[in-house]
Amino acid sequence: MNWAFIAKYLPMYEKAAWLTVKTGTAGIVLSVIIGIICAAILYYRVPILRRLVSTYVEISRNTPLLVQLFFIYYGIPKVTGIKTDAFTCGIVGLAFLGGSYMCETFRSGIEAIEPIQEESAKALGLNKFQIMRYVLLPQALSISFPGFVANVIFLMKETSVFSAISLMDLMFTAKDLIGVFYKTKESLFLLVVFYLIILLPISLLGSFIERRLRRG
Amino acid sequence: MAEPLLFVEHLLKQYGDKVILNDINLTVNKGEVVVILGSSGCGKSTFLRCLNALEPIQGGTVRLREESITHDSKNLTDIRQKIGMVFQSYDLFPHLTVLGNILLAPTKVQGRDKAEVTQEAMALLERVGLKDRADSYPAELSGGQKQRVAIVRALAMHPEVMLFDEVTAALDPEMVREVQDVMLDLAEQGKTMLIVTHEMQFARAVADRILLIDDGHIIEDEDPEIFFTAPKSDKAKQFLNLFEFHRPKKNK
Numbered sequence: 001m002n003w004a005f006i007a008k009y010l011p012m013y014e015k016a017a018w019l020t021v022k023t024g025t026a027g028i029v030l031s032v033i034i035g036i037i038c039a040a041i042l043y044y045r046v047p048i049l050r051r052l053v054s055t056y057v058e059i060s061r062n063t064p065l066l067v068q069l070f071f072i073y074y075g076i077p078k079v080t081g082i083k084t085d086a087f088t089c090g091i092v093g094l095a096f097l098g099g100s101y102m103c104e105t106f107r108s109g110i111e112a113i114e115p116i117q118e119e120s121a122k123a124l125g126l127n128k129f130q131i132m133r134y135v136l137l138p139q140a141l142s143i144s145f146p147g148f149v150a151n152v153i154f155l156m157k158e159t160s161v162f163s164a165i166s167l168m169d170l171m172f173t174a175k176d177l178i179g180v181f182y183k184t185k186e187s188l189f190l191l192v193v194f195y196l197i198i199l200l201p202i203s204l205l206g207s208f209i210e211r212r213l214r215r216g
Numbered sequence: 217m218a219e220p221l222l223f224v225e226h227l228l229k230q231y232g233d234k235v236i237l238n239d240i241n242l243t244v245n246k247g248e249v250v251v252i253l254g255s256s257g258c259g260k261s262t263f264l265r266c267l268n269a270l271e272p273i274q275g276g277t278v279r280l281r282e283e284s285i286t287h288d289s290k291n292l293t294d295i296r297q298k299i300g301m302v303f304q305s306y307d308l309f310p311h312l313t314v315l316g317n318i319l320l321a322p323t324k325v326q327g328r329d330k331a332e333v334t335q336e337a338m339a340l341l342e343r344v345g346l347k348d349r350a351d352s353y354p355a356e357l358s359g360g361q362k363q364r365v366a367i368v369r370a371l372a373m374h375p376e377v378m379l380f381d382e383v384t385a386a387l388d389p390e391m392v393r394e395v396q397d398v399m400l401d402l403a404e405q406g407k408t409m410l411i412v413t414h415e416m417q418f419a420r421a422v423a424d425r426i427l428l429i430d431d432g433h434i435i436e437d438e439d440p441e442i443f444f445t446a447p448k449s450d451k452a453k454q455f456l457n458l459f460e461f462h463r464p465k466k467n468k
């Protein structure tokens with residue numbers, strides 16, 4: 001192992017890692033928002049919108065992120081003439097993929113709640129929005145927390161395909177360095193280490209919160 | 217002077233083709249305590265649920281004063297605030313504390329001041345003997361305590377009518393009384409209540425009026441003393457017989 005090489009390119013990885021974390025976090029936050037809205041639409045069977053949501057979920061879950069990214073990065077500018085940068089495209093692409101995963105996770109969480117919860121909320125005069133916001137969602141989020149954490153980790157890992165639209169994330173950096181210096185071992189070592197630095201805390205924090213939720 | 221509050225006219229309730237309630241007519245006066253009896257599956261819960269439009273009805277009308285209560289009323293949430301309901305199964309929100317459960321609807325739905333509602337909630341909790349449990353979560357309470365909180369939660373909305381659907385049926389026997397005492401207390405204060413119960417002694421003690429539902433109809437609408445001592449219809453006699461025990465004669 002060439003430690004001098006590692007020391008030299010560490011800052012470059014660090015920068016790339018920040019980019020990965022930033023795009024990943026932004027994409028995941030948007031996924032959660034999309035997921036909650038879509039899950040509420042499906043749960044309340046809102047006419048028309050629920051058809052749109054089901055179609056979206058099917059498309060999003062059954063096409064690879066890479067294809068979705070290409071479509072957003074190369075396809076949309078072709079059709080609309082609006083060109084966006086790779087960073088924005090990465091976030092939008094991740095949100096498009098993540099929204100459907102979060103939607104399915106939250107929906108099954110909401111559906112696991114006893115119907116009496118919604119009924120007693122109705123009897124108290126809460127409207128649909130208030131029932132979702134104050135009664136169903138808080139319970140659904142705690143029920144579906146394990147699935148939520150799995151989604152977060154999955155989406156963070158999926159950011160590795162951003163390199164395909166030339167976003168200078170971890171994967172891009174590793175490929176770049178291998179291509180230029182042929183230091184495959186060192187480059188991959190750094191790649192694995194940085195992904196672990198990002199993902200392990202999420203995983204550990206996730207199971208910590210999960211244990212606390214289960215206890216009480 | 218009796219002031220009519222709740223009106224039910226020609227109520228028809230069906231599940232699919234199955235008629236559950238057929239041509240039900242009832243007027244409940246302010247301050248009246250009406251106990252609804254009937255064998256299991258006769259439609260008592262369904263009836264209560266029609267009164268706050270948790271169930272759509274297929275015919276007739278339900279009104280609170282002038283306001284008609286139907287499943288698709290625009291002001292349904294407004295009307296439901298005026299009709300409190302407590303269910304048989306524990307229906308407290310598990311992610312909120314006792315106080316959180318009580319405050320939710322008054323603050324979010326009625327937009328009342330949190331401090332004011334908290335004060336009222338604490339006073340109500342004290343009255344049902346649960347002042348020290350305000351910060352507990354429902355999972356930490358016994359069944360009887362949960363039901364008392366559920367009653368307080370409904371009362372905090374200042375409803376004009378309270379509906380109780382077998383609120384003691386899922387309780388251990390030693391907890392039944394503490395919940396019934398709360399309801400007796402409310403009756404004494406002149407709350408308008410419709411109560412479904414299988415506890416005959418309690419029914420007799422709390423009721424101003426007894427209704428007996430059978431085959432989709434109200435077949436008795438009677439003063440409790442008359443109903444329990446000299447029931448008129450055969451159906452009522454049969455129903456009351458279910459609760460009588462005769463000491464077996466042993467052959468020595």
Ligand SMILES: Nc1ncnc2c1ncn2[C@@H]1O[C@H](COP(=O)(O)OP(=O)(O)OP(=O)(O)O)[C@@H](O)[C@H]1O
Binds near residue numbers: 236254256258260262
């Ligand atoms: N959602 C539903 N779909 C179809 N049938 C239903 C539904 N809910 C209740 N029923 C039927 O309606 C009838 C009345 O039910 P309901 O729960 O009102 O009876 P009940 O008098 O409250 O009985 P119990 O004393 O056992 O609580 C029953 O025959 C029941 O099977």
Ligand SMILES: [Mg+2]
Binds near residue numbers: 260261262381382
């Ligand atoms: Mg019932």
